[in-house]
Amino acid sequence: MDDTGVASLPGTGATARSMSARWYRALRLVFRNRLFAVGVLILLPLIVMAVGVSSLTSYDPTTINTSIKLQAPSLNHPFGTDEYGRDLFARVLHGSQISLRVAAAATIVMAVLGIVLGCLAGFYRVADAVISRIGDALLNFPGLIVGIMVMAALGQSERNVVLSMVIMYTPRIVRVVRASVIEVKTIDFVDAARVIGASDLRILASDILPHTIAPLVVQVTFGFAWAILVESGLSFLGLGTPPPAPSWGNIISDGREFIRTAPWIMVFPGLMISLAVMGLNLMGDGLRDILDPRLRNAARRIETSVG
Amino acid sequence: MWTYILRRLLAFIPTVFISVTLIFVFTRLLPGNPVWALIGDQSVSADKIDEVVRQMGYDRPIWVQYLEWLPRIFVGDFGYSVFYKEAVFDVIVGRFPVTFNLAILSLIVTVVVAVPIGIIAATRQNSWIDNFSMATTTIWISLPSFWLGFLFIIFFSVVLRWFPSSGYREMSFGFDAWFSRLVLPVLSLSLAHIALLVRMTRSSMLDVLGNEYIVTARAKGLSEHKVVYKHALRNAFVSIITVIGLIFALNLGGSIIIENVYALPGLGQLVATAALRRDYAIIEGSMLYFILVALLVNLAIDISYTLINPRIRYG
Numbered sequence: 337m338d339d340t341g342v343a344s345l346p347g348t349g350a351t352a353r354s355m356s357a358r359w360y361r362a363l364r365l366v367f368r369n370r371l372f373a374v375g376v377l378i379l380l381p382l383i384v385m386a387v388g389v390s391s392l393t394s395y396d397p398t399t400i401n402t403s404i405k406l407q408a409p410s411l412n413h414p415f416g417t418d419e420y421g422r423d424l425f426a427r428v429l430h431g432s433q434i435s436l437r438v439a440a441a442a443t444i445v446m447a448v449l450g451i452v453l454g455c456l457a458g459f460y461r462v463a464d465a466v467i468s469r470i471g472d473a474l475l476n477f478p479g480l481i482v483g484i485m486v487m488a489a490l491g492q493s494e495r496n497v498v499l500s501m502v503i504m505y506t507p508r509i510v511r512v513v514r515a516s517v518i519e520v521k522t523i524d525f526v527d528a529a530r531v532i533g534a535s536d537l538r539i540l541a542s543d544i545l546p547h548t549i550a551p552l553v554v555q556v557t558f559g560f561a562w563a564i565l566v567e568s569g570l571s572f573l574g575l576g577t578p579p580p581a582p583s584w585g586n587i588i589s590d591g592r593e594f595i596r597t598a599p600w601i602m603v604f605p606g607l608m609i610s611l612a613v614m615g616l617n618l619m620g621d622g623l624r625d626i627l628d629p630r631l632r633n634a635a636r637r638i639e640t641s642v643g
Numbered sequence: 644m645w646t647y648i649l650r651r652l653l654a655f656i657p658t659v660f661i662s663v664t665l666i667f668v669f670t671r672l673l674p675g676n677p678v679w680a681l682i683g684d685q686s687v688s689a690d691k692i693d694e695v696v697r698q699m700g701y702d703r704p705i706w707v708q709y710l711e712w713l714p715r716i717f718v719g720d721f722g723y724s725v726f727y728k729e730a731v732f733d734v735i736v737g738r739f740p741v742t743f744n745l746a747i748l749s750l751i752v753t754v755v756v757a758v759p760i761g762i763i764a765a766t767r768q769n770s771w772i773d774n775f776s777m778a779t780t781t782i783w784i785s786l787p788s789f790w791l792g793f794l795f796i797i798f799f800s801v802v803l804r805w806f807p808s809s810g811y812r813e814m815s816f817g818f819d820a821w822f823s824r825l826v827l828p829v830l831s832l833s834l835a836h837i838a839l840l841v842r843m844t845r846s847s848m849l850d851v852l853g854n855e856y857i858v859t860a861r862a863k864g865l866s867e868h869k870v871v872y873k874h875a876l877r878n879a880f881v882s883i884i885t886v887i888g889l890i891f892a893l894n895l896g897g898s899i900i901i902e903n904v905y906a907l908p909g910l911g912q913l914v915a916t917a918a919l920r921r922d923y924a925i926i927e928g929s930m931l932y933f934i935l936v937a938l939l940v941n942l943a944i945d946i947s948y949t950l951i952n953p954r955i956r957y958g
Contacts, residue, residue: 476941488917
């Protein structure tokens, strides 16, 4: 197996043509991994549905029509209707937009923050003392309790859900980035860069950062899966995305009163969550096998579980 | 060995200190502070607000508040809940047995099921048990536990009528009443963790089985049984026990959600209700309690290493 996929990180002034050839080779390498390919196959339809929701259903997810309330799945309403007669197919599809958007926003913010703090912690001892201590303390709190606290203090909104997820998960990304910064900074080329007078910032950006990308990408993929689970968990507790926005967790939460009479309300959104999370977990496993073969054990999987 | 344990105990102090301080920072420095939570939606005059602030001592410098708060929590004085009209510590202690039962039972089920499967998967690679467990672990850790809980209620309570769908009975009501109400919660909490522990056990067994001393043990004619259970397992157990400690912490965290699915009156339900009502005293107290239990478990795990693996004693 060639390793050009790993080496072909963008940069180094290649021509447009050889760049696209590199990307093509990288893609082929990545998709040759079965786990990754299956993960993409599971996730892609969900994203397509979230993006193209308006062409897939003409029902509005919040329109109330009590004359058709609590109907079982039928041709007209493939996922049935809820206690207000809202079409659940429309709600679940719109929900995928909300849930994926919130999770993606959180993932992006924690990735950026994780890189910055991870580089600082890995590069400067003083920063490390502060960042890692606080990060470890945050990670010691069981389950969603930190997120619950933040949501209780700040109130329910999409932004606050993102914020509480960032507080809970960023320390894990920091750990991963920090570990690879520490590993790389002892290698000779960093000393060489310093000898020719490169600044800390330049060393970090051009010599160290590229080496943190592989573990970062893996951890961020698991972080995305984690964020989807956490969004649904917080919403289920009534501390997530504010209703009546049909996030997946909110729909399940709506359905709990009707668990005996209308179980379909909660079955479909739960399936969507499971599929999205499974797709991302498989992609993460695949990426880890491709990018980071040394870390093929299950240890870091434990960190993606919400419990 | 004793120096090691002493060193762990000393390292434990700053950890507790930082975590506890973090809780103070969260509850005092985030916007929506406890005063507003108390006042709620009532329209009150600025004087009244000042009065509440003074009564609660929030007008003093933050470090004075901190210095007064810190020693109190170590003697179990977590404040008073206006919602429960009771000391926070008493409310929490009354609720903890439910959460503890759930977490411990779940842990036992997880270990009893997962460790043997993991060992078999490692010793018989590519057997059906190995393939099946590896193929399904990703599924189990991807299901939201609360959704799984509801599916169990639909299937086992509503359709089959095997178990009650919610509530809690103490053991004094009889073993059956207690046990039947915990079966589904424990099951919903355990499945994902079983998957994790199977993977962990399998990979650490495989690591150990690849060592040269295992080849030696086989070469000198020990039975496969002795090689696996006496030589390999004992060493693999060092990493397995870390995961077991982690799983106990995951169970505590997971109980927050599961207790709300099955209406179990434990700490998790307490926290969620308190968060909805913005009952800061209870939230703060529960966070303290959760973190102290989690940290103590970590400490116990660290110390138990020395008992399993003598090499760490001087490490």
